[in-house]
Amino acid sequence: MILLPEPVGIDAARELEANAKNRAQAIGLSPVRINVRFVHDGEADETLQVLAGAQERLIVMPRAALTPSVASRIAAARGVPVLLVEAEARVAPDGPRESDTKTSEITD
Numbered sequence: 001m002i003l004l005p006e007p008v009g010i011d012a013a014r015e016l017e018a019n020a021k022n023r024a025q026a027i028g029l030s031p032v033r034i035n036v037r038f039v040h041d042g043e044a045d046e047t048l049q050v051l052a053g054a055q056e057r058l059i060v061m062p063r064a065a066l067t068p069s070v071a072s073r074i075a076a077a078r079g080v081p082v083l084l085v086e087a088e089a090r091v092a093p094d095g096p097r098e099s100d101t102k103t104s105e106i107t108d
Contacts, residue, residue, distance in 0.1 A: 001035050001037065001051070001054055001056035001058065001059050001060070001097060002020045002021075002024065002034065002035070002036045002037075002060050002061075003036075003037055003038070003039050003047065003050065003051075003059060003060065003061045003065070004016050004017075004020060004037075004038055004061075004062065004065075005034060005038070005039060005040075005062065005064075006038040007038070015039075016036075017036045017107050020034075020036050021036060022069045034083050035054065035056070037050050037051070037054075038050075039065065040060075043066075043070065044066075044070045044073040044074055044077075045075055045102045047066070047070070048074060048077055048078070051074075051078060056078070056080055057080055058072065058080055058081055058083060058086060059064070059075075059078065059080060059081070059083065060067060060082075060083045061082060061083070061084055061085070062084070062085060062086075063084040063085060063086055066084075070082070071084055
Protein backbone atom coordinates (compact mmCIF):
# COMPACT_ATOMS: atom_id res chain seq x y z
CA MET A 1 0.00 0.00 0.00
CA ILE A 2 1.46 3.36 -1.04
CA LEU A 3 -0.17 6.44 0.45
CA LEU A 4 0.50 9.77 -1.22
CA PRO A 5 -0.57 13.31 -0.37
CA GLU A 6 -3.66 14.23 -2.36
CA PRO A 7 -2.58 16.29 -5.38
CA VAL A 8 -4.43 19.16 -6.96
CA GLY A 9 -6.07 17.97 -10.15
CA ILE A 10 -6.75 14.64 -11.78
CA ASP A 11 -3.74 14.83 -14.12
CA ALA A 12 -1.36 15.29 -11.19
CA ALA A 13 -3.01 12.37 -9.39
CA ARG A 14 -2.61 10.09 -12.40
CA GLU A 15 1.04 11.10 -12.80
CA LEU A 16 1.82 10.53 -9.10
CA GLU A 17 0.09 7.15 -9.13
CA ALA A 18 1.88 6.04 -12.31
CA ASN A 19 5.26 7.12 -10.94
CA ALA A 20 4.70 5.32 -7.63
CA LYS A 21 3.63 2.12 -9.39
CA ASN A 22 6.56 2.25 -11.82
CA ARG A 23 9.05 2.69 -8.99
CA ALA A 24 7.48 -0.15 -6.99
CA GLN A 25 7.62 -2.44 -10.03
CA ALA A 26 11.25 -1.43 -10.62
CA ILE A 27 12.18 -2.87 -7.22
CA GLY A 28 10.38 -6.12 -7.96
CA LEU A 29 6.82 -5.77 -6.71
CA SER A 30 4.12 -7.42 -8.76
CA PRO A 31 1.78 -4.88 -10.41
CA VAL A 32 -1.28 -6.67 -8.98
CA ARG A 33 0.08 -6.18 -5.43
CA ILE A 34 0.64 -2.40 -5.77
CA ASN A 35 -2.15 -0.26 -4.39
CA VAL A 36 -1.91 3.54 -4.36
CA ARG A 37 -4.30 5.71 -2.38
CA PHE A 38 -4.37 9.44 -1.70
CA VAL A 39 -4.66 11.07 1.71
CA HIS A 40 -5.87 14.65 2.06
CA ASP A 41 -4.38 15.89 5.32
CA GLY A 42 -2.22 13.13 6.80
CA GLU A 43 -4.20 12.90 10.04
CA ALA A 44 -4.56 9.45 11.58
CA ASP A 45 -8.37 9.31 11.43
CA GLU A 46 -8.53 10.24 7.76
CA THR A 47 -5.67 7.90 6.87
CA LEU A 48 -7.37 5.02 8.70
CA GLN A 49 -10.57 5.79 6.81
CA VAL A 50 -8.68 5.68 3.48
CA LEU A 51 -7.26 2.29 4.51
CA ALA A 52 -10.66 0.80 5.35
CA GLY A 53 -11.05 -2.53 3.58
CA ALA A 54 -7.41 -2.74 2.52
CA GLN A 55 -5.40 -5.87 3.26
CA GLU A 56 -1.95 -4.30 3.26
CA ARG A 57 1.13 -5.81 4.87
CA LEU A 58 3.16 -2.59 4.70
CA ILE A 59 2.17 1.07 4.41
CA VAL A 60 4.61 3.46 2.69
CA MET A 61 4.14 7.21 3.10
CA PRO A 62 6.21 10.33 2.51
CA ARG A 63 7.83 11.50 5.76
CA ALA A 64 6.46 15.01 5.19
CA ALA A 65 2.88 13.69 5.06
CA LEU A 66 2.56 12.93 8.77
CA THR A 67 4.30 13.00 12.12
CA PRO A 68 5.91 9.91 13.66
CA SER A 69 3.22 9.83 16.36
CA VAL A 70 0.48 9.69 13.71
CA ALA A 71 2.41 6.97 11.85
CA SER A 72 2.71 5.02 15.10
CA ARG A 73 -1.05 5.30 15.69
CA ILE A 74 -1.74 4.05 12.15
CA ALA A 75 0.71 1.14 12.58
CA ALA A 76 -0.93 0.13 15.85
CA ALA A 77 -4.47 0.41 14.47
CA ARG A 78 -3.70 -1.54 11.28
CA GLY A 79 -1.23 -4.04 12.77
CA VAL A 80 1.31 -3.44 10.01
CA PRO A 81 4.53 -1.41 9.77
CA VAL A 82 4.48 2.12 8.38
CA LEU A 83 7.55 3.04 6.34
CA LEU A 84 8.21 6.78 6.10
CA VAL A 85 10.35 7.78 3.12
CA GLU A 86 11.96 11.02 2.00
CA ALA A 87 10.83 12.43 -1.32
CA GLU A 88 13.45 12.06 -4.03
CA ALA A 89 15.16 15.25 -5.14
CA ARG A 90 14.31 16.23 -8.70
CA VAL A 91 17.09 17.47 -10.95
CA ALA A 92 17.48 18.39 -14.59
CA PRO A 93 17.90 15.34 -16.88
CA ASP A 94 21.49 16.32 -17.70
CA GLY A 95 22.44 17.28 -14.14
CA PRO A 96 23.79 15.13 -11.32
CA ARG A 97 21.27 12.95 -9.58
CA GLU A 98 21.02 13.00 -5.83
CA SER A 99 18.51 10.86 -4.06
CA ASP A 100 17.82 10.75 -0.39
CA THR A 101 17.37 7.22 0.87
CA LYS A 102 16.56 7.97 4.50
CA THR A 103 13.67 5.92 5.81
CA SER A 104 11.98 5.30 9.11
CA GLU A 105 9.95 2.22 9.89
CA ILE A 106 7.38 2.46 12.65
CA THR A 107 5.82 -0.67 14.04
CA ASP A 108 3.56 -1.09 17.03
